[in-house]
Amino acid sequence: MSPSSSLLQLSFLFSLFLWLGCAIAATPPVPVGNISRVEDAEYFNIYYGHTFKVIKNGVDGMSYLLIQNTSRMATKTKYCTPRIKSFVVPLANYSVDTTYFPVSFFELLGMVGSMKGITSDSITSECVLQWYQSGEIELVNKTDPKQLTQFSAHFIGTTEGQQACNFATFLPSEEDTPLQRAEWIKYLGTFGNLETRANEVFDAVKTNYLCLSRAAANKTTSFKPVVAWLLYSEGMWSFVKEEYKMKYVVDAGGESLDDSISKSIYNVSIPDDLDNFHAILCTIDVVIDETYAPEPTAYTISTFLDNTKAQDNSSFPFLTNGRFWRYDKRIHDAAPLDWFDGGISQPQLVLADLIEAFFPSGNYNTTYFRNLGKEEGVISIVPDKCGRDSSTPMDPVIVPCQ
Known part of the structure; x- marks a missing residue:
């Protein structure tokens, strides 16, 4: 290649770089800025x-x-x-x-x-x-x-x-x-x-949730408490087994009821069904009753006993030991439950509640769960209880964890 050809080629490349630089400068990309990467969610x-x-x-x-x-x-x-x-x-x-x-x-x-x-x-x-x-x-x-x-x-x-x-x-x-x-x-x-x-x-x-889960796994008890989520509707009792609830039980140090023991539905009008249901209840350490109640404040242990056609609470360990819970502690106008709102965005608080339900310490105030065994009432959600400027970010609640 002659010297003149080399000069022409360098001149062309130099002109090309200048043109590209001007083109890029004329239409600069708008920076997206910070990004999020999905780590856990599937959908x-x-x-x-x-x-x-x-x-x-x-x-x-x-x-x-x-x-x-x-x-x-x-x-x-x-x-x-x-x-x-x-x-x-x-x-x-x-x-x-x-x-x-x-x-x-x-x-x-x-x-x-x-x-x-x-x-x-x-x-x-x-x-x-x-x-x-x-x-x-x-x-x-x-x-x-x-x-x-x-x-x-x-x-x-x-x-x-x-x-x-x-x-x-x-x-x-x-x-x-x-x-x-x-x-x-x-x-x-x-x-x-x-x-x-x-x-x-x-x-x-996530950090707080995992820390609480590790702490629950280290609880020194002979056996993990057996936990059941129950639902009553139109004369039928059933054991609720949604995946995220089962995960909560495991992460809080409990054990869900074995699938081989419970069937899908128990009709309280059928004597055999009722006997089988009562027999299973006698083996459960912690019950979370999620039966719908139009007026949550009116739902008590008496309501549960009436729905189960039980004479008294002496046969059920979760009642005699005061470990009978509902997740309707925070409500607004007796209709929506904060369980379906804050309970989703801040699962570390739900987990902390369940750890207290499974391993009672007596020195932790639950957020979403109330203990019917201790006749705990509900908390009414009202605007006057907002403790910050409504338009400012709310910080997640971090539960002390060891």
Whole structure:
């Protein structure tokens, strides 16, 4: 190659680099910033690009394209198909179908300030109720699409029914373990560009949960307590065996009732069924009764004995030993239970409650569970009990652990 050819080639490469540099400078990528990586949850994933991120929901198959509001894509791109929807983030505002929706995730993230609409005031959060009563949140009719389209996003907790373009599903309850459910805070965090906060909260919750579980495993007792979750409905008793509840039992140092012992349903009107059910109850150390009660304060040991057609409580060890529990301790207007809200976002508190239920110390105040054996009452959730600015993040409660 001649010297003149080499010079021409170098000149061309130099010009090419200059052109590329100008092109890159003219359209700089918008940095996504902090990111979240899914560690435990099974039903969602997050993927990141230069100016966008995508949430893949494994429950309903939806993909949410979240476009940074400072990118050119934000003004040009809009998707609304049966499988792909797009949102501009961080959300300017949002609404929530608050029928049994865990709004505590928004509190932990500090996103309540952008919550501008709710479909019901049946909420188990003092601070969200306070924000609503102050006029910062409006009550909207979820059957009127026009009222919902005014919001950048409308979060729902179900896959049923028709969904508008701004609807986004949030389904942590589909997961099988407590920590998998709690990690859905990362799912919501992406809508507010709050991945760093979501990571911090989940790390704190997970660390505390695992520490408590290790402490429970070290409890020095001869045998693990046998634990049963019971449900009564229309004259039938059944043993509840949802995966996440069974996981709680194991992590709290207990042992679930063997599947070979219990059948699905016991009809109290059939003598043989009733005898078999009573026989099993006599072997159980701890019972968690999750029978629905329209007025939780009215549900007592007498209610349980009437439903089981038992003469007294002397035959059942969980009653004589005072280890008969319900998870309706925190309620709002006798309807929604905080078990379905804060109990999902902060499983370390549920675990701490169960450890106290299985291994009573007498010096720990439970959050979600009340002991009917000791005639413990309920705590009413009211706005006046919000102890912070409603729009500021709520820190997770860390239970002392040794």
